[in-house]
Amino acid sequence: MEIATLAPLLVVVLFGALALGLWVGFALIAVGMVAMFAAASAPPSLVFATKVWGSMTVWDLTALPMFIWMGEILVRSRLSSDMFSGLAPFTARLPGRLLHVNVMGCALFAAVSGSSAATTATIGRMSLPELKSRGYDERMAIGTLAGSGTFGFLIPPSIILIVYGAATEQSIARLFLAGVVPGFMLAALFGGYIMLWSLTHRDRTPPPEPPVDRSETLRAAARLLPVIGLIVAVIGSIYLGLASPTEAAVIGVAGALILAAATGALSRAGALDSLKAATITTCMIAFILAGASFLTVAMGYTGIPRELARLIGEMGLSPYALLAMLTVFFIVMGMFLDGISIVVLTVSIILPMVTAAGIDPIWFGIFLVLVVEMSQITPPVGFNLFVIQTITGRDIFWVARAALPFFGLLVLAVALLSLFPGLALWLPGTMLSR
Amino acid sequence: ASWDMPTPYGDSVFHTQNIQTFAEDVASATDGEVEITVHSAGSLFAHPEIKDSVRRGLAPIGEVLMSRLANEDPVFAIDSIPFLASSYEEAQALWEASRPVVEERLAEQGLTLLFAVPWPGQSLYTQAEVAQASDLEGASFRAYNAATERLAQLMGAVPTQIETGDIPTAFATGRVDAMITSPSTGVSSQAWDFTSHYTDTQAWLPKNMVIVNTQAFEGLPEEQRTAIMDAAAEAETRGWEMSREETESGIATLEENGMAINEPSEALSQEMAEIGETMTEEWLEEAGEAGQEIVDTYQGAE
Amino acid sequence: MRRFLDRLYDTALWLSAITFGLIAVLVLLQILGRLADRIARLMSLPPPGLTIPSLAEFGGFLFAGAVFLGLAGTLQAGGHVRVKLVTRSLPDGAARWLGVFVALAAAALAGFATWSSGLQMADSLRFGAVSYGVVPIPLAIPQGAMTLGLALMCVALLDAAATAARGGTPAHDAAEARTGGPD
Ligand code: NA
Ligand code: NA
Numbered sequence: 001m002e003i004a005t006l007a008p009l010l011v012v013v014l015f016g017a018l019a020l021g022l023w024v025g026f027a028l029i030a031v032g033m034v035a036m037f038a039a040a041s042a043p044p045s046l047v048f049a050t051k052v053w054g055s056m057t058v059w060d061l062t063a064l065p066m067f068i069w070m071g072e073i074l075v076r077s078r079l080s081s082d083m084f085s086g087l088a089p090f091t092a093r094l095p096g097r098l099l100h101v102n103v104m105g106c107a108l109f110a111a112v113s114g115s116s117a118a119t120t121a122t123i124g125r126m127s128l129p130e131l132k133s134r135g136y137d138e139r140m141a142i143g144t145l146a147g148s149g150t151f152g153f154l155i156p157p158s159i160i161l162i163v164y165g166a167a168t169e170q171s172i173a174r175l176f177l178a179g180v181v182p183g184f185m186l187a188a189l190f191g192g193y194i195m196l197w198s199l200t201h202r203d204r205t206p207p208p209e210p211p212v213d214r215s216e217t218l219r220a221a222a223r224l225l226p227v228i229g230l231i232v233a234v235i236g237s238i239y240l241g242l243a244s245p246t247e248a249a250v251i252g253v254a255g256a257l258i259l260a261a262a263t264g265a266l267s268r269a270g271a272l273d274s275l276k277a278a279t280i281t282t283c284m285i286a287f288i289l290a291g292a293s294f295l296t297v298a299m300g301y302t303g304i305p306r307e308l309a310r311l312i313g314e315m316g317l318s319p320y321a322l323l324a325m326l327t328v329f330f331i332v333m334g335m336f337l338d339g340i341s342i343v344v345l346t347v348s349i350i351l352p353m354v355t356a357a358g359i360d361p362i363w364f365g366i367f368l369v370l371v372v373e374m375s376q377i378t379p380p381v382g383f384n385l386f387v388i389q390t391i392t393g394r395d396i397f398w399v400a401r402a403a404l405p406f407f408g409l410l411v412l413a414v415a416l417l418s419l420f421p422g423l424a425l426w427l428p429g430t431m432l433s434r
Numbered sequence: 435a436s437w438d439m440p441t442p443y444g445d446s447v448f449h450t451q452n453i454q455t456f457a458e459d460v461a462s463a464t465d466g467e468v469e470i471t472v473h474s475a476g477s478l479f480a481h482p483e484i485k486d487s488v489r490r491g492l493a494p495i496g497e498v499l500m501s502r503l504a505n506e507d508p509v510f511a512i513d514s515i516p517f518l519a520s521s522y523e524e525a526q527a528l529w530e531a532s533r534p535v536v537e538e539r540l541a542e543q544g545l546t547l548l549f550a551v552p553w554p555g556q557s558l559y560t561q562a563e564v565a566q567a568s569d570l571e572g573a574s575f576r577a578y579n580a581a582t583e584r585l586a587q588l589m590g591a592v593p594t595q596i597e598t599g600d601i602p603t604a605f606a607t608g609r610v611d612a613m614i615t616s617p618s619t620g621v622s623s624q625a626w627d628f629t630s631h632y633t634d635t636q637a638w639l640p641k642n643m644v645i646v647n648t649q650a651f652e653g654l655p656e657e658q659r660t661a662i663m664d665a666a667a668e669a670e671t672r673g674w675e676m677s678r679e680e681t682e683s684g685i686a687t688l689e690e691n692g693m694a695i696n697e698p699s700e701a702l703s704q705e706m707a708e709i710g711e712t713m714t715e716e717w718l719e720e721a722g723e724a725g726q727e728i729v730d731t732y733q734g735a736e
Numbered sequence: 737m738r739r740f741l742d743r744l745y746d747t748a749l750w751l752s753a754i755t756f757g758l759i760a761v762l763v764l765l766q767i768l769g770r771l772a773d774r775i776a777r778l779m780s781l782p783p784p785g786l787t788i789p790s791l792a793e794f795g796g797f798l799f800a801g802a803v804f805l806g807l808a809g810t811l812q813a814g815g816h817v818r819v820k821l822v823t824r825s826l827p828d829g830a831a832r833w834l835g836v837f838v839a840l841a842a843a844a845l846a847g848f849a850t851w852s853s854g855l856q857m858a859d860s861l862r863f864g865a866v867s868y869g870v871v872p873i874p875l876a877i878p879q880g881a882m883t884l885g886l887a888l889m890c891v892a893l894l895d896a897a898a899t900a901a902r903g904g905t906p907a908h909d910a911a912e913a914r915t916g917g918p919d
């Protein structure tokens with residue numbers, strides 16, 4: 001079948017299946033089946049299991065249930081609500097107050113976790129109920145979380161950068177360093193937006209919490225200590241060489257269990273319940289990942305991503321026009337495929353044209369992460385949306401609308417990165433030059 | 435025929451470039467009748483899935499690291515015994531001696547071998563000079579399969595499992611102190627960012643092999659099969675040459691970036707030879723008669 | 737029958753949870769082994785070098801096994817994500833029959849997945865396929881868990897379709913209603 005007819009057909013099948021209420025993982029499998037029957041030489045019945053098996057037996061994925069489990073323990077032990085009341089006095093003067101916790105919490109957590117879904121699930125599980133009970137605007141709370149959850153990919157460690165580095169033979173150490181400054185920049189952009197929004201929407205901000213004196217501030221700070229200690233232990237275990245970034249997640253689980261037990265805040269039933277909840281969330285995400293991997297291999301057989309990338313290559317664009325075109329291309333692809341699949345499917349076609357245009361491959365890795373981050377919050381296939389739907393019950397399209405301003409900020413970040421390439425290249429250049 | 439070909443490594447790796455040329459050669463020799471689309475960097479199937487994908491006919495042709503199949507049959511580990519064949523000449527002789535058995539074992543699985551090309555020799559990357567094996571005493575040594583684990587033990591080091599993407603972090607944080615890999619991988623992972631000393635042991639030259647599903651291959655008319663076999667023979671010759679050049683340019687790049695390049699000392703060479711004998715004997719216990727024949731032929735040719 | 741099925745989904749979900757717990761325990765042991773090495777080196781003793789062989793590969797198998805075993809229980813708990821914009825706006829009767837249709841369609845896809853996974857397991861048995869790492873694990877074992885989990889998911893979906901067709905409320909619908917949603 002011609003790509004010009006097949007591509008729209010696949011889009012229709014995906015939207016149709018989702019609109020009928022088919023579960024997302026199954027909808028992806030259904031689209032993959034149509035693509036396989038239309039364009040592949042290999043039988044779907046053999047390809048499905050091979051690819052899904054391969055995509056699920058990945059060591060790095062084991063960090064996902066661990067981080068989610070850690071979040072579930074913290075929620076049940078009230079350590080997370082302690083953290084919020086502890087933070088309240090410190091954010092009292094900032095316009096937007098506790099909304100900043102989403103941004104800062106995600107940025108901090110992203111330094112530990114390589115995945116956006118795990119970042120969103122862990123922070124969201126703790127912050128959204130707290131923000132809701134304190135009367136914060138729901139749309140804004142969800143939007144900031146959806147946006148900030150994408151830090152998981154940009155701030156090292158990052159699964160996307162590992163995949164990109166492996167596929168393009170770029171130094172993963174350099175890529176990780178290159179992501180640091182853009183990560184802070186993005187956090188600053190999000191924080192700035194929250195302040196701007198709350199100054200212009202005073203009616204939708206809850207009344208300030210009662211002012212506190214110095215001793216109460218200290219007491220509040222003390223409540224932060226357990227969770228801060230936990231984060232330090234997780235990050236510390238990586239930097240002391242005791243654990244790999246994947247293994248460090250288990251330090252988080254063990255630490256959370258010890259803290260919860262020490263404060264007597266978690267019963268045995270609660271501990272088991274936290275494991276069960278983490279299991280359900282992990283199975284949900286993993287099943288969608290499985291469907292996405294089948295769709296990815298089907299797309300590989302159809303050649304649609306290659307063909308589109310080749311078309312862009314043939315346009316002979318100037319570097320800025322090329323980047324603008326690629327941004328649009330990745331946004332469209334990102335609506336339907338997950339981030340890692342996009343990188344895997346297109347990078348071998350796109351990287352040569354990018355380097356031919358004189359663009360630095362390390363810089364392009366960071367550009368790629370930013371556009372892939374966008375795909376996490378665009379419907380219908382966006383993992384941060386799925387995670388937040390699970391936490392809040394809000395539909396993915398509703399969540400996507402709440403996240404729209406942050407999508408815009410990601411586009412702005414891409415523009416800034418293109419105008420000032422040094423944002424990505426300065427740090428690896430200074431720290432690793434010999 | 436239009437063939438999808440999954441390969442594990444990226445486009446900048448010389449193996450992939452050699453395969454691209456092979457695909458072009460096949461297309462032009464068959465007047466475009468056999469068109470091979472290379473899906474590099476595991477973009478269609480990842481490395482662990484490639485062999486079974488070819489075997490089950492999901493992709494008619496693919497590339498795989500031969501020693502990945504070592505757990506299925508020890509014969510596939512022949513090119514990964516440390517210090518058995520540690521130069522291109524020796525690797526070539528060992529390949530000639532082992533090729534018939536490898537082809538036979540693949541044929542039993544319905545696979546036909548087209549060609550095999552070695553990586554540059556596996557050498558030591560460390561953060562301090564290694565003059566003898568005892569310098570690695572108690573150090574964490576990266577192991578990624580049974581052979582590298584045994585090698586680490588015999589050198590007195592502690593075998594440590596580190597995933598590829600985790601290597602820079604592992605060195606930077608002290609979870610690992612030494613690894614053994616080719617100059618190509620050293621350059622592509624920019625090993626100078628996290629190690630300082632390269633010891634040119636060339637311990638073994640592991641090969642990538644290109645295999646084709648026998649049924650799919652025999653479905654082609656004879657002149658196309660001949661064209662593919664001719665292109666494969668050329669690809670093998672070209673690949674070995676590329677590999678030699680890669681060794682030289684890789685070591686030069688490591689040096690340019692400030693790494694100390696050391697030849698193994700007398701003492702280290704002696705110790706390595708002993709380790710090689712031990713590991714060859716251990717391998718022979720597993721590989722049995724077929725293995726003994728390969729080693730005899732190889733050592734007779736030397 | 738009802739109680740038997742519910743207990744089956746629940747048991748599989750707990751098996752899945754225990755497997756995730758097992759991964760945590762193994763990783764913790766690995767980290768403790770490394771800590772022991774570190775301490776031994778500080779005291780100038782030979783490091784014991786206690787590691788769990790092929791943990792990365794083994795952990796990947798455990799993860800995959802856990803995920804597939806947990807699929808049916810996750811469905812029952814309303815854990816799998818879907819879009820309900822359209823179905824929510826339908827009249828009750830139409831929504832129910834659409835629910836039956838969607839559950840049947842999903843069951844068909846799950847059946848396909850089970851079949852595909854079963855074929856893979858059979859091939860692995862026939863080829864005697866083993867894993868690549870230090871400990872050769874027959875691939876048919878974890879692939880068997882995958883097949884089993886997918887089959888159970890298929891059963892759960894057929895179960896849901898039958899319940900809805902008979903006018904009942906399938907477990908996943910009840911759970912989705914419980915966990916809230918926009919109000
Ligand atoms: Na991260
Ligand atoms: Na998306």
